[in-house]
Amino acid sequence: MMTRMLAVAVGAALLTGATVAEAATISGAGATAPAPIYQKWAEAYRAKSGTSLNYQGIGSGGGIKQIEAKTVDFGASDKPLAVADLASHGLLQFPTVIVGITPVVNLPGVTPGEMHLTGPVLAQIYLGNIKRWTDPQIMRLNPGKHFPNLPITVVHRSDGSGTTFLYTSYLKAVSPDWGSKVGASDSVQWPAGQGGKGNDGVAAFVKQTPGSIGYVEYAYAKNNNLAYADMADHDGGVVAPNEQSFTAAAAHANWDAASGFAPSLLNQAGAGAWPISGATFILVYKNPPKPAATAEVLKFFDWCYMNGDGMAAQLAYVPLPGPVKAMVRHAWATSVNSPYKPH
Amino acid sequence: MADMTAGSLKRAAPVGARFDPIFRILCLSAATMLLAAISGVLVSLLIGGWPAFSKFGLKFFTSTVWNPVTEDYGGAGPIVGTLITATLALLIALPLAFGVAVYLTEFCPRALRRPIGTAVELLAGVPSIVYGMWGLFVLAPLFAKYVELPLMAAAPPGSVWETLFSGVPNGSGLLMASVILAIMILPYIAATMRELFLTVPVKLRESAYGVGCTSLEVVWSVTLPHVRKSAIGAVMLGLGRALGETMAVTFVIGNSHGFPTGLFDGGSTIASTIANEFAEATSDMHTSALLALGFVLFLITFAVLAIARTLLGQRDHA
Numbered sequence: 162m163m164t165r166m167l168a169v170a171v172g173a174a175l176l177t178g179a180t181v182a183e184a185a186t187i188s189g190a191g192a193t194a195p196a197p198i199y200q201k202w203a204e205a206y207r208a209k210s211g212t213s214l215n216y217q218g219i220g221s222g223g224g225i226k227q228i229e230a231k232t233v234d235f236g237a238s239d240k241p242l243a244v245a246d247l248a249s250h251g252l253l254q255f256p257t258v259i260v261g262i263t264p265v266v267n268l269p270g271v272t273p274g275e276m277h278l279t280g281p282v283l284a285q286i287y288l289g290n291i292k293r294w295t296d297p298q299i300m301r302l303n304p305g306k307h308f309p310n311l312p313i314t315v316v317h318r319s320d321g322s323g324t325t326f327l328y329t330s331y332l333k334a335v336s337p338d339w340g341s342k343v344g345a346s347d348s349v350q351w352p353a354g355q356g357g358k359g360n361d362g363v364a365a366f367v368k369q370t371p372g373s374i375g376y377v378e379y380a381y382a383k384n385n386n387l388a389y390a391d392m393a394d395h396d397g398g399v400v401a402p403n404e405q406s407f408t409a410a411a412a413h414a415n416w417d418a419a420s421g422f423a424p425s426l427l428n429q430a431g432a433g434a435w436p437i438s439g440a441t442f443i444l445v446y447k448n449p450p451k452p453a454a455t456a457e458v459l460k461f462f463d464w465c466y467m468n469g470d471g472m473a474a475q476l477a478y479v480p481l482p483g484p485v486k487a488m489v490r491h492a493w494a495t496s497v498n499s500p501y502k503p504h
Numbered sequence: 505m506a507d508m509t510a511g512s513l514k515r516a517a518p519v520g521a522r523f524d525p526i527f528r529i530l531c532l533s534a535a536t537m538l539l540a541a542i543s544g545v546l547v548s549l550l551i552g553g554w555p556a557f558s559k560f561g562l563k564f565f566t567s568t569v570w571n572p573v574t575e576d577y578g579g580a581g582p583i584v585g586t587l588i589t590a591t592l593a594l595l596i597a598l599p600l601a602f603g604v605a606v607y608l609t610e611f612c613p614r615a616l617r618r619p620i621g622t623a624v625e626l627l628a629g630v631p632s633i634v635y636g637m638w639g640l641f642v643l644a645p646l647f648a649k650y651v652e653l654p655l656m657a658a659a660p661p662g663s664v665w666e667t668l669f670s671g672v673p674n675g676s677g678l679l680m681a682s683v684i685l686a687i688m689i690l691p692y693i694a695a696t697m698r699e700l701f702l703t704v705p706v707k708l709r710e711s712a713y714g715v716g717c718t719s720l721e722v723v724w725s726v727t728l729p730h731v732r733k734s735a736i737g738a739v740m741l742g743l744g745r746a747l748g749e750t751m752a753v754t755f756v757i758g759n760s761h762g763f764p765t766g767l768f769d770g771g772s773t774i775a776s777t778i779a780n781e782f783a784e785a786t787s788d789m790h791t792s793a794l795l796a797l798g799f800v801l802f803l804i805t806f807a808v809l810a811i812a813r814t815l816l817g818q819r820d821h822a
Binding site: 193219220221222223225240314319320321322323343344345346347348349350351354355356357358362365366369370373 | 569570571572573574641644645648672674675677754755758759760761770772776779780781782783784785786
């Protein structure tokens, strides 16, 4: 968290420090979750090229509205747009980084990775049907473990967020019960529990409540030293949340331009793939009102694809697999009407 | 001498006459602009919220379902949450503010008056997000340990207290939100009350002391009756602020829609619901439901302030 906040602060300071002499400025707006990495990339890119980025983290909904109103050069969203929506607005969608969502628990004596859960059990906990940590359904997954006999306090996000979208989409994918009773969206009607504002708010509630379970972006679990739970992967094996398992989820997915580069990374087949992963996206016009500005946007993200992986990893985002980047580049060259044509 | 005054007045008159109409128009346009802005906000909230009002009708005020997936919205949870937290905050803040105001006007040594007065005003200057973060990270764990858990333990099983003190004792929920709100509105009420107490003629208070009244009797029988109605106005101003407070509440209220059953339960207010969901509300009905909630909050706040105005406007006579 601190690293990210620092990166944002430094990025913001550098952005405000931009001089008038530097001609090109790219404007973008949208998702808050990837804002720290966009700021960090922008800061490095500006030092290199002189082009600065004005990115406003106003939320995915705002990002989509702004690009549709053509007030920004690109929009950013945690939630992929449907292919039909992309087509009707003439938008191209492409991913930038992968995020992983991690269930975190606060049980006295339980260390990170000690607890093992599956999607259906997680859904039952969040539905409020499993009420105690000593429930047979949990004990069956954790043979030989002795968890304290505490009531389960469910913690969720209170603000609409891409994190919640991914998490509820996963629960919907693995539990028909969840699908019919709650469903998947940026914010849902939670059957149980308390809501914290932002990843920080959820992490704070979990830390302060013995017997609680929450879900946060991986970086927050890691930096706050929260006890994350291991999950069952699609093939039934046990998988821990880390860069490798998120990358595995991305590698196994079927990315293609026709689907808006948005394959579901949830519960991917293949051993060692973290089941609750997803990408975050950028939206640009295929026939942009200002081709030169869109060219600058593509140039920026192409530079990030080539040079930004290390910076992403520092902030605990997972870079895209190489072949996916190549496919996105191809789409830039062939389907966006701008002067920038990557090879 | 009289002639000279008349002469200078006569000479000044044409200047004033030339600028007065312009001045009047400037003031009028300033006032009109404010009115236009307020009615603009009200009308745009109503237009924005209309799809929700017309789709759900009265159910919008009675239903506790708030489901963005099925696009079914009822605002009873946030509306009730707003009223409960604001009222509780007032109940907590009122005695404290009264104490501060009485101390400052009756007992405080002259040398301490300014520092304490400034401290109270400083409380009003702390940004609301700072209260929220402090409430969540510092006050909530302490509150859970020293207030919520003991209260839960002390409540006799099966009594109404047990229901009242139910919920998750982790320092977030309706009561915690009310406490934070109370701290936030305290300086407003205290400062206004102090000003009111100072309007009580010294003659009256001194005479009361002169006939042998105690401090308590002076406050109770002289000061309070003199400012009673205005004091209610001061309280209402605090209430108005508590109703609309957003960030601090969002951090500590626990943010669950639906009807709260206990004081330690998570709840939501209108302002916190809007703050939480507006940025990521992508569907039109979701946005509309949030704007409709905003309209309801506007009406509630307007009603409270109107009452406050009326009471403050009335002059009391001892």
